[in-house]
Amino acid sequence: MEQLIAEGVITDPGSARGRLLAAAARLFKQQGYERTTVRDLAAEIGIQSGSLFHHYRSKEDILRAVMEETIQLNTALMRIALQQAQDPRGKVLALIRCELQSILGETGEAMSVLVYEWRSLKPDSQQHILKLRDIYEQLWLDALAEARAAGMVAIEPFILRRFLTGALSWTTNWYKPDGDMTLDELAEYALTLAIKQ
Amino acid sequence: MEQLIAEGVITDPGSARGRLLAAAARLFKQQGYERTTVRDLAAEIGIQSGSLFHHYRSKEDILRAVMEETIQLNTALMRIALQQAQDPRGKVLALIRCELQSILGETGEAMSVLVYEWRSLKPDSQQHILKLRDIYEQLWLDALAEARAAGMVAIEPFILRRFLTGALSWTTNWYKPDGDMTLDELAEYALTLAIKQ
Amino acid sequence: MEQLIAEGVITDPGSARGRLLAAAARLFKQQGYERTTVRDLAAEIGIQSGSLFHHYRSKEDILRAVMEETIQLNTALMRIALQQAQDPRGKVLALIRCELQSILGETGEAMSVLVYEWRSLKPDSQQHILKLRDIYEQLWLDALAEARAAGMVAIEPFILRRFLTGALSWTTNWYKPDGDMTLDELAEYALTLAIKQ
Amino acid sequence: MEQLIAEGVITDPGSARGRLLAAAARLFKQQGYERTTVRDLAAEIGIQSGSLFHHYRSKEDILRAVMEETIQLNTALMRIALQQAQDPRGKVLALIRCELQSILGETGEAMSVLVYEWRSLKPDSQQHILKLRDIYEQLWLDALAEARAAGMVAIEPFILRRFLTGALSWTTNWYKPDGDMTLDELAEYALTLAIKQ
DNA sequence: GATGAATGAGGTTTCATTCAT
DNA sequence: GATGAATGAAACCTCATTCAT
Numbered sequence: 001m002e003q004l005i006a007e008g009v010i011t012d013p014g015s016a017r018g019r020l021l022a023a024a025a026r027l028f029k030q031q032g033y034e035r036t037t038v039r040d041l042a043a044e045i046g047i048q049s050g051s052l053f054h055h056y057r058s059k060e061d062i063l064r065a066v067m068e069e070t071i072q073l074n075t076a077l078m079r080i081a082l083q084q085a086q087d088p089r090g091k092v093l094a095l096i097r098c099e100l101q102s103i104l105g106e107t108g109e110a111m112s113v114l115v116y117e118w119r120s121l122k123p124d125s126q127q128h129i130l131k132l133r134d135i136y137e138q139l140w141l142d143a144l145a146e147a148r149a150a151g152m153v154a155i156e157p158f159i160l161r162r163f164l165t166g167a168l169s170w171t172t173n174w175y176k177p178d179g180d181m182t183l184d185e186l187a188e189y190a191l192t193l194a195i196k197q
Numbered sequence: 198m199e200q201l202i203a204e205g206v207i208t209d210p211g212s213a214r215g216r217l218l219a220a221a222a223r224l225f226k227q228q229g230y231e232r233t234t235v236r237d238l239a240a241e242i243g244i245q246s247g248s249l250f251h252h253y254r255s256k257e258d259i260l261r262a263v264m265e266e267t268i269q270l271n272t273a274l275m276r277i278a279l280q281q282a283q284d285p286r287g288k289v290l291a292l293i294r295c296e297l298q299s300i301l302g303e304t305g306e307a308m309s310v311l312v313y314e315w316r317s318l319k320p321d322s323q324q325h326i327l328k329l330r331d332i333y334e335q336l337w338l339d340a341l342a343e344a345r346a347a348g349m350v351a352i353e354p355f356i357l358r359r360f361l362t363g364a365l366s367w368t369t370n371w372y373k374p375d376g377d378m379t380l381d382e383l384a385e386y387a388l389t390l391a392i393k394q
Numbered sequence: 395m396e397q398l399i400a401e402g403v404i405t406d407p408g409s410a411r412g413r414l415l416a417a418a419a420r421l422f423k424q425q426g427y428e429r430t431t432v433r434d435l436a437a438e439i440g441i442q443s444g445s446l447f448h449h450y451r452s453k454e455d456i457l458r459a460v461m462e463e464t465i466q467l468n469t470a471l472m473r474i475a476l477q478q479a480q481d482p483r484g485k486v487l488a489l490i491r492c493e494l495q496s497i498l499g500e501t502g503e504a505m506s507v508l509v510y511e512w513r514s515l516k517p518d519s520q521q522h523i524l525k526l527r528d529i530y531e532q533l534w535l536d537a538l539a540e541a542r543a544a545g546m547v548a549i550e551p552f553i554l555r556r557f558l559t560g561a562l563s564w565t566t567n568w569y570k571p572d573g574d575m576t577l578d579e580l581a582e583y584a585l586t587l588a589i590k591q
Numbered sequence: 592m593e594q595l596i597a598e599g600v601i602t603d604p605g606s607a608r609g610r611l612l613a614a615a616a617r618l619f620k621q622q623g624y625e626r627t628t629v630r631d632l633a634a635e636i637g638i639q640s641g642s643l644f645h646h647y648r649s650k651e652d653i654l655r656a657v658m659e660e661t662i663q664l665n666t667a668l669m670r671i672a673l674q675q676a677q678d679p680r681g682k683v684l685a686l687i688r689c690e691l692q693s694i695l696g697e698t699g700e701a702m703s704v705l706v707y708e709w710r711s712l713k714p715d716s717q718q719h720i721l722k723l724r725d726i727y728e729q730l731w732l733d734a735l736a737e738a739r740a741a742g743m744v745a746i747e748p749f750i751l752r753r754f755l756t757g758a759l760s761w762t763t764n765w766y767k768p769d770g771d772m773t774l775d776e777l778a779e780y781a782l783t784l785a786i787k788q
Numbered sequence: 789g790a791t792g793a794a795t796g797a798g799g800t801t802t803c804a805t806t807c808a809t
Numbered sequence: 810g811a812t813g814a815a816t817g818a819a820a821c822c823t824c825a826t827t828c829a830t
Contacts, residue, residue, distance in 0.1 A: 016793085032316050034231030038821060051794050053822065116313060119229050154389050163390055166367020167360040174359050192351050193360055193390045213810095235804060247806080248811050256804065410814085426710050428625030432800060444802080445815050453800065510707060513623050548783050553772075556765050557758040557784055564757020575750075586745050587754055587784045607789095629825060641827080642790050650825065 009072050017055050019045045024062050025110035033117040064125045070110035071132045074102045088147040097187040099168050152195045206269050214252050216242050221259050222307035230314040261322045267307035271299045272333045285344040294384040296365050349392045403466050411449050413439045418456050419504035427511040458519045464504035465526045468496045482541040491581040493562050546589045600663050608646050610636045615653050616701035624708040655716045661701035665693045666727045679738040688778040690759050743786045
C-alpha cells in the first residue's frame with residue numbers, strides 16, 4: 001500500500017485529500033451522490049464547505065477522483081493476486097476473491113459508487129474512467145479465456161464476465177461480513193457459477 | 198394485460214396517470230430520480246409542472262408508484278409463467294426468462310429504477326415496497342428449493358437467488374435486444390449459472 | 395409608447411417583467427452590474443430572489459434585456475424625431491436632442507448600463523446587441539454625411555460621430571436636469587461641437 | 592520619468608508593487624474590477640494570492656493606488672506639456688494631446704479604470720481621488736478660460752471641458768494606434784471641436 | 789516576504805410545491 | 810383538471826482575507 005501511495009496510484013488516506021475521498025465514498029454510497037451535499041462532505045472531515053474547493057474544483061471532480069482511485073487501486077491489487085495464482089481455476093478464483101474484497105472490504109463504498117453513480121459523471125469524465133475500466137476488464141477476460149481453453153467454462157468469456165460482474169457487485173446488497181459465511185466461502189460459491197466442477 | 202388493468206394491479210398506460218408513470222420510469226432510468234425535475238416529467242407528457250400535483254401528491258409519490266406497479270405487474274407475470282412450466286428446470290428457466298423480460302423489455306426502465314433509486318424512497322415507502330418484494334422473491338425461492346431437492350442445484354437457494362438477482366439485473370447495462378443473441382438464448386446461458394447440466 | 399408596447403418593441407412597464415427591467419437599469423447604473431445581487435433586484439420589485447428566474451433565465455439575461463430594449467426603443471424614437479426634422483442641421487440637432495433625452499431622461503439609467511456594463515455580457519449576447527447598435531448608428535452616420543455634403547461639418551462623419559458619442563454619453567456624469575441649463579440648451583451647445591456656424 | 596519615481600509621485604514599474612499596479616490596471620480594464628480576482632492579479636505577476644496582502648491591505652487599496660498614481664502622473668505630465676506651449680491654442684492642443692496620450696498610451700488602461708471603476712471605490716477613497724482630480728481639472732479650466740478670453744471658444748469653459756472629457760475618454764473604445772490616423776492627427780481633429788478656426 | 793490551506797459570508801441558480809385564477 | 814407565477818429553502822460555488830509555517 002505504501003508503495004502504491006508513493007507511486008501516486010492512490011492518495012495517502014491520511015492526507016486531507018485522502019480523508020475527503022474516503023468520506024465521499026462513504027457518503028455517496030449511503031445517500032447517493034445527488035443527495036450528498038458539499039456541506040455534508042465538508043462536515044464529515046471537519047472543514048468548511050468552501051474549503052473543499054481547494055482540493056477539488058467541483059463536486060463532480062470529487063466523484064471522478066473516487067472512481068478513478070478505486071479502479072486504479074483494484075487493478076493494481078488484481079495484478080498482484082494474479083501473479084500468485086497457478087492454474088486457470090486458481091486465477092479465476094483469485095479474481096473473484098479480489099473483486100469481492102474490493103466490493104465488500106474497505107474500498108467497497110467506492111466500488112458501489114462506481115456502479116451506482118455512473119450517470120452523475122459528465123461524459124468526458126466517463127470516457128476517462130472507461131479507459132481505465134477497459135484495462136481492468138482485460139485482466140478478467142484473459143483469465144476466463146484461459147479457463148475456457150482448458151474446457152472449464154461452458155459459455156463465452158465475454159458473457160460470463162458480465163454475469164459475474166452483476167452477481168458479484170450485487171453482493172454488496174446482501175452479504176454480511178460478520179455473518180456465517182466467510183468471504184472465501186462466498187468466493188467459492190461464486191466460482192461454482194463460473195466453472196464446471 | 199387488460200385483466201390486470203381491470204383488477205387495478207396496474208394503471209391503464211393510456212390514461213394520464215399511466216403515461217406519467219411510463220415517462221417517469223424512462224426519465225428516472227436515464228437521468229436518475231434526483232436529476233429528473235418535475236418540470237421534465239410534466240414536459241414529457243405535455244402538461245405544466247403544477248398540474249402534476251393533481252395526480253400525485255409529491256415527486257416521491259411518483260417514484261413509489263413506479264416501483265409498486267412494476268413489482269405488482271412482474272409478480273403477476275411470474276405467476277402466469279410458472280403455471281405453464283412443467284418440471285423444476287422448466288420453472289427456473291421460466292423465472293429467468295420472465296425476469297429478463299421485465300428487465301430488458303417494456304418495463305425495463307421501471308425495473309432499473311427499482312434497483313437504482315431505492316435510496317431515494319422514504320423509509321415507510323421502502324417498507325411498503327419491501328413487503329411486495331418478499332412475495333415476489335418467495336416465488337423464486339420456492340422454485341429453486343424444488344430444483345435443489347431434485348439435485349440440480351449446487352448451492353443454497355438463498356445464495357443462488359442473490360447471485361442471480363445481480364447477474365440478471367446487470368444485463369440492462371450490456372445486453373442489446375437487437376444484437377446477435379436472442380433473449381431466450383440469454384436466458385439459457387443464465388440457466389447454466391444456476392443448474393448443473 | 396403604447397404602440398411600441400403593442401408592437402413588442404418594448405415590454406409594458408406596468409408588467410412584472412417591465413418593472414423588473416426598470417429596476418435592473420436603475421440598480422445596474424447605481425451600483426454596477428456585478429455589485430447588484432439578484433436579491434437586490436428581487437427586493438426592488440417586491441418578490442423573492444428565486445422568482446426572478448421565472449422571468450429571465452439568468453442575471454446576465456436581464457442585463458441583455460435591459461440593453462436590447464433600450465436600443466430598440468431609442469432607435470424607434472430617433473426614427474420618429476428624424477421624420478420631423480427639415481434640413482441637415484435640424485436632423486443633427488434632432489439626433490443630439492434625442493440621444494440626450496435617452497441619456498438624461500427616463501431611459502438614462504439603461505443607456506448608462508449599455509455603456510458601462512458591456513464587458514459583463516457574454517460574447518454571443520454582445521454580438522446580438524452589436525447588430526442592433528449598427529442599425530442605430532447608421533441613422534447617425536447618414537445624417538452627418540448629409541451635413542458634411544452640405545459643407546457644415548469639418549471632419550469625417552465617422553470620426554465626428556465617435557467624438558459625439560463620448561461627449562453626449564458623458565453628460566450623464568455632470569448634467570443636472572434641474573439646474574440652470576435646459577436640455578434643449580445643452581443640445582444646442584453640443585451642436586456647436588459638430589457643426590460650423 | 593526617473594525623476595517622478597525619485598520624487599515618489601509614481602511607483603517604480605520595475606518593483607514588485609509597480610508590476611502589480613500595471614497588471615491591475617490591465618486586468619481591471621479588460622475584465623472590470625469586480626470580475627478580476629486577487630488570484631488573477633497574483634498569477635499575473637507570479638506570486639500566490641495570499642502574498643498580495645503584503646503589498647496592499649485590500650483589493651480596493653490596489654484599485655485606489657492605480658487611480659491615484661494615474662492621476663498624479665498625468666497631472667505632472669500635463670504641467671510639463673503646458674510649459675512648452677506658447678499661445679492659448681497651443682495650450683489647449685497640448686492638453687488634448689497629453690490627455691489622449693494618457694488614454695491611448697501606456698497608462699491608458701489605468702485611465703479607463705479611473706472612468707469605469709469609480710463606483711467600486713469606497714466613499715472616502717473617492718473623496719481622496721476627487722481632490723487630486725480637481726487639481727488636474729483646474730489646469731484644463733485655466734487653459735480654456737484663456738482661449739475663451741481670446742475669443743476662440745464659443746461656449747463656457749466649464750461645459751466645453753465636460754464635452755471634451757467625454758469625447759476624449761471615449762476614444763479608448765474606437766481609436767486604433769496602429770491604424771491610419773496618428774495620435775497627433777486625432778488631437779487636431781479633437782481641437783476642431785473646441786476651437787473656432 | 790512568501791506560501792497555501794482554510795475561512796465564512798455571500799453569490800447565482802435550482803426546484804418541489806402551493807394557490808389564485 | 811389545468812395553469813403558471815410565486816415561494817423559499819437549499820444547492821453548488823466563489824473569493825477576499827487570514828495566518829501558521
